[in-house]
Amino acid sequence: MGGDGILVTGGTGRVGSGVVTALQGRTARPVTVFVRDPARLGPLPAGVRARRGDLRVPADLTAALDGVATMFLLTPDDPAQDAWESEILATAAAAGVERVVKLSAHSAGCTPPRSFGRLHRRAEEALAASGVRWTVLRPTFFLQSLLLFSGDIAARGWFAAPVRHGRVAAVDARDVGEAAAVVLADDDPRHDGATLELTGPQAVSFGEVAAAVGAATDRAVRFRPLPRPVARAVLPRATGMPRWMVANVVDLFAAIEAGAQSRPTPTLATLLGRPPRTLGDFVADHRDRFAPVPAVAR
Numbered sequence: 001m002g003g004d005g006i007l008v009t010g011g012t013g014r015v016g017s018g019v020v021t022a023l024q025g026r027t028a029r030p031v032t033v034f035v036r037d038p039a040r041l042g043p044l045p046a047g048v049r050a051r052r053g054d055l056r057v058p059a060d061l062t063a064a065l066d067g068v069a070t071m072f073l074l075t076p077d078d079p080a081q082d083a084w085e086s087e088i089l090a091t092a093a094a095a096g097v098e099r100v101v102k103l104s105a106h107s108a109g110c111t112p113p114r115s116f117g118r119l120h121r122r123a124e125e126a127l128a129a130s131g132v133r134w135t136v137l138r139p140t141f142f143l144q145s146l147l148l149f150s151g152d153i154a155a156r157g158w159f160a161a162p163v164r165h166g167r168v169a170a171v172d173a174r175d176v177g178e179a180a181a182v183v184l185a186d187d188d189p190r191h192d193g194a195t196l197e198l199t200g201p202q203a204v205s206f207g208e209v210a211a212a213v214g215a216a217t218d219r220a221v222r223f224r225p226l227p228r229p230v231a232r233a234v235l236p237r238a239t240g241m242p243r244w245m246v247a248n249v250v251d252l253f254a255a256i257e258a259g260a261q262s263r264p265t266p267t268l269a270t271l272l273g274r275p276p277r278t279l280g281d282f283v284a285d286h287r288d289r290f291a292p293v294p295a296v297a298r
């Protein structure tokens with residue numbers, strides 16, 4: 001107990017890795033990355049240490065929280081994510097954590113909450129009732145989620161999703177990580193009790209995603225809307241996702257179709273002091289993942 005350290009969870013993932021990188025130079029406080037397998041971490045910035053542990057094991061977390069005052073809380077999507085985060089919060093509060101910055105999801109802010117946001121909203125409520133100082137980050141659909149389609153695009157030049165005309169102000173997970181680092185490093189009470197909607201700079205349709213990927217890879221890429229019942233039926237086998245996750249993915253696209261994530265906010269640019277990355281930036285950085293698969297010589 002005691003101390004002013006920062007603990008980062010999810011450090012090997014899309015958002016958490018950005019948090020670790022972006023904390024460098026922003027804080028003089030000791031930073032610990034809580035990780036199941038330190039070998040999965042890239043080279044750590046100076047002054048950052050890794051601590052092995054599993055978020056499902058309270059004793060691991062308690063040991064890692066020695067000397068920690070501030071925690072970045074990220075858990076992966078899980079059918080019991082709300083209960084899981086409540087347990088983590090109880091452990092953190094008992095270990096003396098004073099402030100938590102929680103990664104949530106934009107769909108937690110829908111009325112009523114949609115998709116993965118339903119469990120995030122319950123976890124947000126548990127955080128608000130926990131007695132610690134808190135900030136909630138609600139990012140929209142990650143541009144990185146487009147990589148789920150990269151295999152189809154690379155192999156056959158088209159992709160499908162259960163959405164037609166819906167537009168989404170998709171956000172780059174790297175920017176979300178950097179924004180989290182800004183909030184973690186800045187102990188100012190203005191962040192306390194704040195729920196921040198983090199979006200990309202413009203709303204794009206999936207037809208425009210296809211056009212952007214096509215332009216970057218110098219070929220025609222097409223988008224095909226997938227009827228929702230078809231998506232529910234084929235996605236479990238096509239993607240290997242469990243049914244509860246497919247149900248949430250289909251509902252997420254239904255919320256996007258209804259315009260729930262189509263309004264960009266200035267919050268990310270304000271936190272970062274620069275414009276957030278665009279769809280074009282993301283596609284350019286990941287061009288190789290979308291590029292046509294070369295024919296194998298026989």
Ligand SMILES: NC(=O)c1ccc[n+]([C@@H]2O[C@H](COP(=O)([O-])OP(=O)(O)OC[C@H]3O[C@@H](n4cnc5c(N)ncnc54)[C@H](OP(=O)(O)O)[C@@H]3O)[C@@H](O)[C@H]2O)c1
Pocket residue numbers: 009010011012013014015016034035036037040053054055056074075076077103104105106116139140141142143145173
């Ligand atoms: N995808 C989207 O479009 C989107 C949009 C808004 C919000 N979100 C939210 O973002 C969150 C996911 O963030 P992400 O995409 O950055 O995650 P990610 O890339 O899938 O990484 C998940 C991280 O959690 C760690 N982890 C998983 N189980 C663990 C355990 N038992 N103990 C310790 N660490 C564990 C993983 O570590 P290992 O290396 O050990 O596996 C990894 O670092 C979810 O809560 C989701 O709802 C996603």
